[in-house]
Amino acid sequence: MKVVIDPDSGFCFGVNRAIQTAENELKAGKPVYCLGEMVHNQVQMDQLKSKGLRIVMHADLYNLKGETVMIRAHGEPPETFRLAKQLGITLIDATCPIVSKLQERISESFGSGNDAEVQIVIYGKPGHAEVAGLSGNAGNKAIVVSGEDDFHLIDFSKPIRLFSQTTMDGEGYIKLAESIKQQMLAKGNTNIVIQKSVCKQVSGRAPALRAFAAEHDVILFISGKNSANGKYLFSICQQVNKQSYMVSDISDIDKNWFATARTVGISGATSTPGWLIEQVASTIKEY
Ligand code: SF4
Structure with missing residues (x-):
């Protein structure tokens, strides 16, 4: 056979980079905390934990004054950075640069201010860590859709800036974007910008x-x-x-x-x- x-x-480039960052920090022998599971892979997580990585949740930050906490490749909303600063926590930001760029683009679209009615729509999994970070860059007002079943959340008569979580399927995103365009056209609305944000990896x-x-x-x-x-x-x-x-x-x-x-x-x-x-x-x- x-x-x-x-x-x-x-590993993709972003996850590889985050794991390398964690391993370098762990070599220094200091405790390293990571906000959430670093990678969706239990076997790899067990290995990192055996080297000393400790996984914490947002609520734990209040007890980590003066400690070092890693932000994983998925990224975090701006509130997390503000809270860490307030609490005197040193952050090691291992957000994948591709995710950081996407957060910036969402923030720019949200903050452009020309049209208060613009809806930021994200094709993604509700509750996913990356989606929370992306939505946080749209004032937590982004509309998250994972398929047509969620279309009732969108007002098709208003402008739309459409993004995708980086790890969604590209073919599904193209179909969803087309379907949104059709729904908008039915209301005489063509004000949509579709951002290509599915990661090529x-x-x-x-x-x-x-x-x-x-x-x-x-x-x-x-x-x-x-x-x-x-x-x-x-x-x-x-x-x-x-x-x-x-x-x-x-x-x-x-x-x-x-x-x-x-x-x-x-x-x-x-x-x-x-x-x-x-x-x-x-x-x-x-x-
Ligand atoms: S954006 Fe791409 S490279 Fe970065 S973590 Fe996600 S899949 Fe990996």
Whole structure:
């Protein structure tokens, strides 16, 4: 049985940068706190925690005066930065630069002030950490939609500035934008600006992943269960290969999946560490 690792899998640039930052800080031997789970991958988180990283929530900030707290790649709303300053907390900002840029663009659109009726609409997962940071840059007034079922939240007669959470699926975003435009046109409104804000580290992988998944008898996709891009990228594998399985780590694997397989392709989300992908590949080779 041939086992092939998808060359595009592994951490995206933003997550890699945040983890490197945490590891450098931990080497200095001081306690490092991180606001929320650094990456949607339990195996990687367990490893960082074993090196001393402590995960805290917003409410914990009030007890961390004088300490160092990391902001993860998803970013945070401006209130978090203000609160940390007030509380005398040193922040290490590991927000992905792509997310920071998007926050700036949302803030500019929100603050342009020419039209008080402008609605900032974000295609994303309500409650997701990145979405909270993005919405915070629109005075927490952004309208978050994850599909047409949420259209009742939008007033299609008013101007719209449309953005996407960086890890949403690019194809879904194009369809949603088209649908919003149609609803606006029905009301004689063409005042919409659509920003291309799906990260290429996610959307750019779709065509190559589709081809990779079609090439192999079985696909193992490694991802944390809470990863938005993991769910999206896995759905692409499933579209072209019915023998696609999503696993968090080695313990989820069932040997029976490979009974008749000649080739197995292994891929992962942008939050899946390369070492975990290698570990799964070695285990399967032993079968
Ligand atoms: S998916 Fe893109 S935007 Fe999100 S953290 Fe990774 S590199 Fe940054």
